[in-house]
Amino acid sequence: MSDKRVGVYVCHCGHNIAGTVDVEHVAEWAWGLPNVAVSRDCQFMCASLGQDMIEEDIREHGLTHIVVASCSPHMHEKTFRGACERAGLNPYLFEMANIREHASWVHPHDKDGATDKAKALVSAAVHRVLQQQPLEPLQVDIRPETLVVGGGIAGIQAALEIADAGFPVYLVEREPSIGGHMAQFDKTFPTLDCAACILTPKMFDAGAHPNITLLTYSEVEQVDGYVGNFTVRVRRKARHVDESLCTGCGTCWEKCPKKVIDTVFEAGMGYRTAIYRPFPQAVPKYPVIDTENCTYYQTGKCKICEKFCPTEAIRFDMEDEYVDLEVGNIVLATGYDIFDARRIPQYGYGRLANVFTSLEFERLTNAAGPTEGKVVLRDGVTEPRSVAIIHCVGSRDKNTNEYCSAICCMSSLKFDHLVMEKTGAQVYNFYIDMRPIHKGYEEFYHRILDEGTQFIRGRVAEITDAAHSPEEEGKLIVIAEDTLIGRQRRVPVDMVILAAGLEPRADAQGVAHMFGVGCGDSGFFTERHPKLDPVATMTEGVYIAGACQGPKDIPDSVAQGAAAAARILGVIFRKQVALEPIRASIDESRCSGCRICNTMCPYNAISFIEELSVSRVNPALCKGCGTCVAACPSQIITGAHFTFEQIMAEIDGILVDVHTAPPEHTAVEAV
Amino acid sequence: MTRQAYTYYPGCSLQHRSHAYESSNRNVAQALGFDLVEMDDWNCCGATEYFSLNRLPAYALVARNLARAANEGADELVVPCSACFLNLHKTDKQMAQYPDLARSVNQALAAGDLHYTPGTVRVRHLVEVIISDIGFTELATRITRPLYGLKLAAYYGCLIARPDSIFDSTEHPTTMDRLFEVLGAESVPFALKTFCCGGHMAQISAETGFEMIHKIVKNAAENGADAIVTVCPMCQLNLDVYQNSANKLFDTDYQVPILFFTQVLGLALGLKPSDLGIGQEFVDAMPAINKISEVPPPKPKRERRDKQALPMPVMPE
Amino acid sequence: MKTSQDLTFHDRVVALTPGGEALEQCLQCGSCGGSCPAGADMDHTPRGLFAMIRAEMEDEVLRSNTPWYCVSCYACTTRCPQQIPITDIMYTLKQMAIQAGHYDHPHATKFSETFIGFVEQRGRSFEAGLATRYHLYHHPTDMVRLGMMGLNMLRRNRLPLRPKSIREVDQLQAILAEAKAIAAKETYR
Amino acid sequence: MSDKPKLAQYWASSCGGCEIAVLGLHEKILDVAGAFEIVFWPCVMDFKYADVEAMADGAIDVCLFNGAIRNDENAHLAHLLRRKSKVLVAFGACAYGGSMPGLANFTDREAMFDWIYFHSPSTENPGNVRPEMRTTMPEGDLRLPRFWNTVKTLEQIVPVDYFLPGCPPEAGSIEIAINAIVSGQLPPPGSVIGSDTTVCDECPREKLNKKVKRFYRPHEIIPDPNICLLDQGLFCAGIATRAGCNARCPQVDLGCRGCYGPNEGVYDQGAKLIAGIGSMIDADTVEEVEAILDTLPDPAGYFYRFHLPQSLLRRKALGNGKKQPKTEPVAATR
């Protein structure tokens, strides 16, 4: 151990650390730690001056290990590893002590405590670094194919960007057509252009692109492998229509006698047939048979579609197929679900007929929707003369979802305009705060104000049909405190639109699990860094785009789709990617073959070699979590960079000032 | 499965102004084959009053009951009054949630040689006990006199629906409505089923109280209810005793009798109205009871769906 | 340990309410005021009161009739998107108003005090006594109407004239005395 | 005086099984007798402590010390033999890890005496007799060595050169050790003489993917003779126990007891059993996990059966974990 020479650098971070922690004292004290050959304090370690100092000391003082006490390793570990590398030192012989986020910033009123803690953390890092080994990152090749999961606007954008750059893309969509939620909308804020007009060309491009393989009515079932080399199993649900023969002429669905409520595309507001194409602009144009509702599958009779199909494309015996795709990178763009407004029973959705959700209203107002764009009450004929739009339904509410759904203010303003344009009804908006925060949004708000909408600042307490006065009879009464006047108000209206929030897809947890990404508190997929890395995830090679990452509107979804594509293109062009060498390895000469570790690995990186009766780790599959390392009762699995010896040294180091001395001899009573 | 016997906390109201509830509870319990064993030397829960005056004594007052019930070896305490239920339940819950509170309360209890460990006694409302422990299937087999033709408004009041609903929802519970259907009666739509009866408001600010009472009675009457069914002596008192005062204030003449749920349950079990304390109410219940028919009403025809109408949102079962 | 003098009014309200910290999270959305069945009679909506608490308007808050109109229905509490225990805060405000001698709405207090007087004395409430004593002192003009009602109650066997007591009144009184003693020196977190 | 190396063997707090184990070498014991001059072995020959005290320091070439350190006498002999021996071997599980006597570290002296002399169902003690360090009799004072609160391993008292694990050490292991000593080809001091893998390596049972929904005690099921006992829910410490015994216990349907102690490099055998056994639990909620663990009573007893005094924590907390004031003797707490 004597030939090891540790350099310790304690950062002031301006006043950030030095304001609380006695930085000079810590640096002085660190001279006394084992093998410390250099200990200095510095204003800003991350600045070039600080980095240069490390490099010079390595060269001049022959330092073999480096400790920097500054901020979180999530902030600058890479920076300092780079400095070590430039000076010819293996970057894994560097260790960081987090004395800013974990000390100075959280103990501002306890300078002594913060200084003691900083000393303990520095000591821990010094003890640990002495045990660290040089490691080499793992280089893996990147396949050029990309999988995009989800054919909404974010997924379409990502697929097109990559395909246009000349690389193959598989675009998987669970519904019969790509298009996503955007295809359900009529107008888009704030410009009020028609959603179909701007979406359809993109859908067509995606469908016709030579580099894009469209896998609609399909779902990913299994993901194996790692960045550059994923193997993905996709289930292609049986369409029961032979795509090579179908011309999309529409005879089948025109003849189909079975009508069912379309809860997906029409949001429960309209009907479709058992063999159906969700909407006229669908891509691909082929219909599917919904076997749960098709009369033939229920009773064995009917087959009318088959009879009328001019190209004999109907295939009742078609079965689900599986295809295995080899891809280098994955974009998750699985979108969102709309908040189920029944979870706020006081708003009466599902009980009071004329309470609609925003998605229902989108269909109502869509020229291709069930009412051909007429805004009417649930009876299908009556035009409302007064409409209330309730903001923040299932958003900003600890009882449902605590987050802001980001799009409801703007879509409510859009509804205001559409209702007034189509019916001339008086519109009331009940809101907590208005948040029109992007370019052109505030202007749109002003326009709607000009158009004569009433804005009542107050979260709606309840919506009831229990009238208290003649003018309330037969109406829906919206009860809220108008917080601007501090009085309770009862506003009778004909129609209520609930601006329901956005939620993670119901199966988001399962999808996250399958692709190895995390879900935050809200259930949306977690990005690698909320500010600086918003489309990458903790799993190398898996990216996220669109509303699966958090509520967002169309422009943001498109931007994220493109951003994910740009990240992936960068990786594809590099052809190789370096992986952190934090990997487990088994000393096979000492493995007893007890197989405790075999069930531990979530990535199936551990296999049991029967003939040798030992277990083995596939380093490319291992993600370095260390659960097998902890499990091994023989202690012969090594978790690189988080070895037993390193962590034990860190524990001893962190308690350097409280190491319990051998107990003093105490008098013992006579027996 | 129902137990043989439950430790029972009747509460003050059932001892005087709501005898009817007490007698119907006892007789229904007997008919259903379980005992309500009154806990020894219980004291008033303090209603909503004590918490307004002095927080800690209020908790201590309630906790004395919990501690004594625990000392009796009870792991459950069945309460028929919603206010008592809330106070007992809330004290137990908050003592568990806030250790500081539990410490102070137990410090006070120690003056009476008592101690209460939160979570020891599960406080339950009688209606929930009957519905969950016996269950609809079993209840259906016990019905000897179905309440055909009787239209009832299920009035839950606040304190079993909130702050923690003992049923399905804090806003629009439907469990008791299902009970009425099991009894053969019809449950009418009732928007104000969890709207407050006003509590002590009728005493301290009569007009405020009467307005609330009037809203509830009006909504039930307009939906065709023959009677409003409650689970709480306070609700019954307000809606019943002050119904005419409220009528006077609003110049209406609603006459909707207010019954306890054990009274209608008792009727369906074949008990005599007099055994159920019917007759003690201010708004006479007999006209409603006389509406009960021997034969089930004809099934309402399913309305044909209007071709133009839009589908209602699909409700999951 | 801070004493009440060191704390702001806001802090004291929070400290005296189990779960009261949530008060700091008020969004001023008005769900409470909209939900309140007695809201129309309140001089300030609960939301307004919370803003006043934040603004340290102690005097106005404790003189407000709002807490006294609270019917303890918990509608605001369950609907509050920030899960503020509003009903419990109303209890706290009533208690603080009484201690400050600030309330301008003695009916409710006197009703509560009369009610609790019986409970403290006997361990049970006493309806007949409550009605007569409370109205005799505070609403003597109402006695005629009340007398009629009392008679009706009596006729229906709903108004026993003899109060009941619990057996171990001593135990209860000892507990309550101790609780009051603790409450009197209630320390603030 | 012969030129043969001088051998001593001593029996501190232990059952004596280690002594028998040496005899278990059968005819090879004669080789031992032939190779060494036995200078101290109270179990088989008459020696007095004074004989040892009279030796020059370092006069003994090899001392095989078995038994844990339980009282002043054990400690005295440990120091004495250390001083007189060139090579001190902690022989067997008691000297190495504390073993059965070490399980007393789950309690303390007072509680133990109380139980043994007063409360145990098999105790009959009409005179309320209890051992005292000093008893005055007409003939004079009788003295007993002081009985300690805490059992220690030999290494916790004096520096030890080699450790020979096992309860008792297998004849094969003893032979290896003796041969090494005789031939002078000793491993570096401080080594444990034995294998550096675990019992599973020697166990012929077939190992499966370890997931259990409950544990069984040996009387509850008849195990499949070919399948790993742990896979069948029977506790076996083999996964975390140094190999060397040829998996004796698992071979006869009995889960490994763990007597060979932790594997090479392991600080705490119990911790490794917690990790290993804990990893097998097939449940995701705390409630389910607890329900499964309810079927494994006394985990600390199982996991530290042979090595409690040697483990990281070494003994159960005295005084309920509360720190005692420095002035008060620790032994006074119970």
Added chain:
Amino acid sequence: MSQNGTFKPVLVGFLCNWCSYRAADLAGTSRMGYPATLRDIRIMCTGRLDPTFVLRALQQGADGVLVMGCHPGQCHYQEGNYKAIRRFALLKRVLRQMGLEDARVQLHWASAAQGVLFAQTVAQMTEQIKALGPLDWPRHWPDEDPFARIALAMQEDAHE
């Protein structure tokens, strides 16, 4: 360890890299104060927590050990925290048998967004440990052998 007679506990924390370490970072960037009692060690996942680490920390003088990871269902490695739950439950049982109070060793969850929860957890545990007093584990090995101090010291050296 103690200043002016007040006991300031020393807690060793094992924080998972993805959730609770980031929660601690967030507590820092948001300047949420908490007592300077916790000294944290980063591990990639609570599934990496070797029970030996906890025992070592207690043996080396920690008054308590706080293990924190991602909420169940939110593990970066899918299910490492479930493995932690299982091993931890067993560890707790053993520690209980060793006479250790439950509050000394705790397992909690905090997502990367829960800086507040992280700070609260540290504050709460600090209070609990303060109430229990110092652990000072080696004092539980009353040393009756006057020579043993030397031996122990040598042994400690051997481990370094």
